Amino acid sequence: MKSDSSHSADSFDKFRTGSAEKSSILKTGPSILSTVLPGLRIAGAGKTGSLGSTKLTASRTGAEIAVQSLIDQGVDTMFGYPGGVILPFFDKLYDAPIRFIIPRHEQGGAHMADGYARASGRVGVIVATSGPGACNLVTGLGTAMMDSIPIVAITGQVRTELIGNDAFQEADTTGITRPVTKYNCIVKDVKDLARTIKEAFFIASTGRPGPVVVDLPVDVQVAKTEYDAGVEMRLPGYKPKIKGHLRQVSMAAEAINKSEKPVLYVGGGIISANAGEELRALAKKAHLPVTMTLLGLGSYDQNEAESLDMLGMHGTAYANYAVQECDLLIAVGARFDDRVTGKVKAFAPHAKVIHIDIDPASIAKNVRADIPVVGDAKYILTELVNQVEYRERKEWFTKIAQWKKKYPLGYDRKSTNIKPQYVIEQICELTGGDAIITTGVGQHQMWTSQFYKFKRPRQFITSGGLGTMGFGLPAAIGAQIAMPEATVVDIDGDHSFNMTLTELRTAVQYELPIKVCIMNNGYMGMVRQWQELFYNKRYSKSYLANPDYSKVAEALGAVGITVEKKADVPKAIKKMLTEKRPCVVDFRVEPEENVWPMVAAGKGLHEMDGLDLLESMA
Ligand SMILES: Cc1ncc(C[n+]2csc(CCOP(=O)(O)OP(=O)(O)O)c2C)c(N)n1
Numbered sequence: 001m002k003s004d005s006s007h008s009a010d011s012f013d014k015f016r017t018g019s020a021e022k023s024s025i026l027k028t029g030p031s032i033l034s035t036v037l038p039g040l041r042i043a044g045a046g047k048t049g050s051l052g053s054t055k056l057t058a059s060r061t062g063a064e065i066a067v068q069s070l071i072d073q074g075v076d077t078m079f080g081y082p083g084g085v086i087l088p089f090f091d092k093l094y095d096a097p098i099r100f101i102i103p104r105h106e107q108g109g110a111h112m113a114d115g116y117a118r119a120s121g122r123v124g125v126i127v128a129t130s131g132p133g134a135c136n137l138v139t140g141l142g143t144a145m146m147d148s149i150p151i152v153a154i155t156g157q158v159r160t161e162l163i164g165n166d167a168f169q170e171a172d173t174t175g176i177t178r179p180v181t182k183y184n185c186i187v188k189d190v191k192d193l194a195r196t197i198k199e200a201f202f203i204a205s206t207g208r209p210g211p212v213v214v215d216l217p218v219d220v221q222v223a224k225t226e227y228d229a230g231v232e233m234r235l236p237g238y239k240p241k242i243k244g245h246l247r248q249v250s251m252a253a254e255a256i257n258k259s260e261k262p263v264l265y266v267g268g269g270i271i272s273a274n275a276g277e278e279l280r281a282l283a284k285k286a287h288l289p290v291t292m293t294l295l296g297l298g299s300y301d302q303n304e305a306e307s308l309d310m311l312g313m314h315g316t317a318y319a320n321y322a323v324q325e326c327d328l329l330i331a332v333g334a335r336f337d338d339r340v341t342g343k344v345k346a347f348a349p350h351a352k353v354i355h356i357d358i359d360p361a362s363i364a365k366n367v368r369a370d371i372p373v374v375g376d377a378k379y380i381l382t383e384l385v386n387q388v389e390y391r392e393r394k395e396w397f398t399k400i401a402q403w404k405k406k407y408p409l410g411y412d413r414k415s416t417n418i419k420p421q422y423v424i425e426q427i428c429e430l431t432g433g434d435a436i437i438t439t440g441v442g443q444h445q446m447w448t449s450q451f452y453k454f455k456r457p458r459q460f461i462t463s464g465g466l467g468t469m470g471f472g473l474p475a476a477i478g479a480q481i482a483m484p485e486a487t488v489v490d491i492d493g494d495h496s497f498n499m500t501l502t503e504l505r506t507a508v509q510y511e512l513p514i515k516v517c518i519m520n521n522g523y524m525g526m527v528r529q530w531q532e533l534f535y536n537k538r539y540s541k542s543y544l545a546n547p548d549y550s551k552v553a554e555a556l557g558a559v560g561i562t563v564e565k566k567a568d569v570p571k572a573i574k575k576m577l578t579e580k581r582p583c584v585v586d587f588r589v590e591p592e593e594n595v596w597p598m599v600a601a602g603k604g605l606h607e608m609d610g611l612d613l614l615e616s617m618a
């Protein structure tokens with residue numbers, strides 16, 4: 001059994017409050033994972049304890065085993081909220097070397113674990129009690145599931161003998177969370193516990209990542225057995241494919257070399273595979289334009305000439321036109337979501353499609369794939385880089401340059417009102433384009449994807465698949481915990497912020513200098529935009545009376561700033577960036593601004609509305 005441990009128990013000292021006796025449980029073995037599939041991204045690899053053996057230790061309770069298993073997976077940070085049936089587990093956390101963040105609501109905790117995972121590339125861990133605690137996780141799990149984010153959730157459950165009896169705070173957690181998890185299970189025998197937790201981390205972080213729930217009845221937490229740190233996983237049917245089929249990879253390389261008008265279309269899979277450098281190498285070597293999905297933003301530096309920025313419903317005209325006219329579409333780690341394709345039948349009509357994805361179920365699910373390649377983007381792109389040749393493709397790049405010139409993203413820069421796009425451009429400029437950005441869901445999210453120019457993977461954290469309002473603030477907290485030195489800015493909507501604003505107090509308590517910039521248009525702006533365009537301006541129930549957000553911020557112990565004049569925007573952002581406390585800036589933006597361009601639902605990508613407006617502002 002390989003022991004690659006560098007993260008000794010001592011490195012946890014600053015968190016440790018417990019007795020010397022505790023240290024014995026810190027010295028158990030490493031994960032066996034690195035010996036199972038060499039080269040895989042393993043949660044906590046290199047961060048395990050220092051002994052590395054299958055040595056059995058003295059009899060321990062389930063709660064002790066659960067905590068020790070987490071430590072052995074390299075977990076040093078967790079999010080969670082206690083309750084009756086998870087108390088044995090919480091008791092063992094009392095003096096464990098784990099930094100523990102208590103949110104104000106379990107949904108917030110799940111988004112924090114998610115933001116932590118997205119910012120760091122590690123597995124986020126969230127703990128909740130049974131019944132209401134577990135139910136409150138559902139939105140967070142669904143958000144992580146849709147965006148393929150590795151989370152392990154540990155939930156308390158009532159005693160095994162009571163399950164099915166409508167016991168106090170009983171909920172069918174595995175039943176409820178099945179559709180929003182990659183995998184879930186209930187541990188009914190303490191002897192299965194160590195293995196199950198190991199499997200949970202492995203499943204969450206390998207293949208197409210995703211959330212895993214381990215439901216833990218309270219009697220299993222107090223039952224005793226021996227802890228075997230080296231226990232073997234039993235996952236005979238789970239074998240994520242890493243290396244693509246060589247013949248398919250060669251065919252893909254050949255198609256790229258022949259193509260006159262190629263487009264690389266990349267998604268969040270590049271980021272979860274840590275394949276940003278390989279993507280760059282491919283685009284540069286073969287000379288390929290790159291467009292990104294919402295979740296793919298950051299995977300390619302948008303300041304580089306090859307970037308076409310985002311495609312899809314609110315993507316750029318130049319990206320959408322390029323996709324519609326290309327002769328080869330090279331999709332990597334993207335799943336042809338309907339917000340990307342528009343009308344599927346009209347999508348990329350002239351293109352041969354290469355589809356590279358680690359999840360075989362995603363391939364050809366929505367759009368045919370002429371050359372499917374199943375495997376890890378990092379491996380496959382490396383292989384492709386070896387086989388592709390540089391081609392100038394002068395005509396193609398000239399055409400793209402013309403589209404860029406004719407239809408740049410824009411807005412009325414002369415307006416004396418505060419345009420949300422202006423605020424976001426200013427945030428980008430004043431943070432040097434380097435901040436980690438989170439968002440809620442709505443217009444502000446789309447403007448952020450259009451007007452903040454991302455440079456690197458893991459810089460943009462947003463709920464793409466589920467589109468969860470309320471994600472921005474807790475995700476920013478998780479990201480700041482993962483990256484204490486980074487500037488983390490939540491660019492939020494007024495109503496999205498409303499949904500989880502109680503977590504501001506969490507940021508205050510843990511002294512996290514996060515920034516929240518509210519694009520306060522008074523409306524559920526995206527709903528209002530659809531009502532304006534498709535429901536004859538009948539703004540049915542899309543307006544809510546907001547509180548004074550800067551006063552709310554102050555009441556919760558954060559800094560609050562309100563900005564009502566355009567001239568005050570840069571000043572307020574600069575002040576925000578110097579604050580050590582969490583800071584909320586309430587920008588009173590133009591209430592009825594719209595996001596352009598827009599591909600209306602059911603239309604082809606080339607049928608964008610708002611182009612004349614963009615052209616006139618170019
Ligand atoms: C939890 C949740 N409920 C409802 C929606 C539907 N929805 C999408 S955008 C939106 C409005 C968002 O308003 P706001 O946060 O103020 O952002 P804006 O569009 O104004 O920028 C709504 C209600 C959602 N995405 N998530």
Ligand SMILES: [Mg+2]
Nearest residue numbers: 493494523525
């Ligand atoms: Mg709004």
